Amino acid sequence: MLEAAALRLSAGGRELVCDLDLSLAPGQCWALLGRNGAGKTSLIHALAGLREPQSGAVALDGVALRGIARRDLARRVAVLLQDEESDFWGSVLDYVVLGRYPRSRSAWGRDEEGLESARRLLAELDLGERAAQSYRTLSGGERQRARLAQVLLQDTDILLLDEPLQHLDLRHQAQAMRLLAGRASAGRAVLAALHEPGHAARHCGFAVLLYDAGRASLGRSSDMLTQANLEALYQCRLEPAGAQSFLPS
């Protein structure tokens, strides 16, 4: 279980998260919602041990993250970052197989098991035919699916995903959400920063709403994703979309 206790995060003189207590338990799928700049990325980075909180602590099964070796942590927690500097020269398969790094033993030997799992994941994400293609030639949405495959290949108990649906078309948004919810059903803990409350309501049992000035509320999605809460969260009026709006199933 990944737990944040009394977590406080700030950036550029702004409070992003104030005294947040959050527990990601096995089998739970969490949506993280908030306006641009609310602190979703900072929270994910803090939960992943990629940034130090101003105060409070994050612990994995009761052990503070800073006390866990990077490689051991990477075997338990996988992170999909929102931005990735990538000048990757290899194939799509080579790119995805890097997700096996925390479990690989040698720089030289071929990891047949990893390659097989990577091919399976690429096929699941409709990239099976792109496996041998250069990663640099993929479109934005295809790259995003390859990045998802890399994170899933890490095969961790906890998945933290910063905007996993960015660049994806409707079909692949649904596919990605089904994959993530499937991981949660299989006993993993999932937290995904999303911009579409419909996906959160359909696939995530729990939601964290990050308001401005560090205020957050969290609980079951059915209780959190109400019109009033979402209007307060996004600071705009919302209307039922009616028959003209579709959400991929």
Next chain:
Amino acid sequence: MKAAPAVVLLLVPASLVVAVAFGSVDLGAARLGDALLFRGDEIAREIVWGVRAPRALAGFACGGLLALAGALLQLLLRNPLADPAILGVSGGAAAGALGAMLLGAAAAAVNLAALAGAALAAGAVFAFSLGRSGWNPYRVLLTGVALASGFGALVGLILSLAPSSQVQGMLFWLLGDLSPAGDPTAALVVLAACAALAFSQSAALDVLVLGEDKARSLGVAVTRLQGVAFGCATVATVAAVLLGGMIGFVGLVVPHLLRLSGVHRHALLLPLAACLGGSVLALADTLARSVAAPAELPVGVFTAMIGVPVLLLLLARLR
């Protein structure tokens, strides 16, 4: 291109044989063959094994060190135009060496002064670039470029103050010159050690291509890895500069040639860069020794003559 590793590995013995076969004295095929087999007349054997073989190996070691440093720095600095000179280490060594020459120092003292200049530059780059949150590649780049400019100005000052009798020796140092390289054993040992150390980190370097945060999230100890790789690149650069002066383009072009040939995993890229860089410089030095024989030309002229068109061709292909 899957053939790239085999081509590079074949090029190593081929370039060394060419480097031993050609020079200011034409030995002829029969004398050369005999000398290579330790037979025949003593003069030919001395030319082959006493003069050309050490020189060829020195060129190979120097080129290998430069290409290895270039491959590491292009990744660490996230800059495809990074080469060993970018750390300012070469400039520091040049300023030290030329300063010692100006004072009329002996060859050993010139080397010591070059080492001191390189150490000063490396120390300054690292001191300005390693913060509490680890290495900052942009600070490394900026500090290195600033130091290189400063040392460049100092070198210009020394050249303008030096008597004309010293200027030619200084220009040879600046353009790269393997004639005073001597015994290549130490340089080959440094090359083997740097290549082995870099190779041991190759899987982590593959992950570092994805960026520092992603590498951390995949379990790489990024600050330690950057420290090892920067240290390795610096030692390789210093060793190369002490051996052959400032030789350009090998460190810049060779890693790109390999990447464009489909070699991107560092477990292959780093050793192949060392091999290809070594072969290219051994061949360029053979040209430098042979084209205007018995006079020798600066090897840096030939690496640039090979490197500039190759780089332009690569850039055209990348468009």
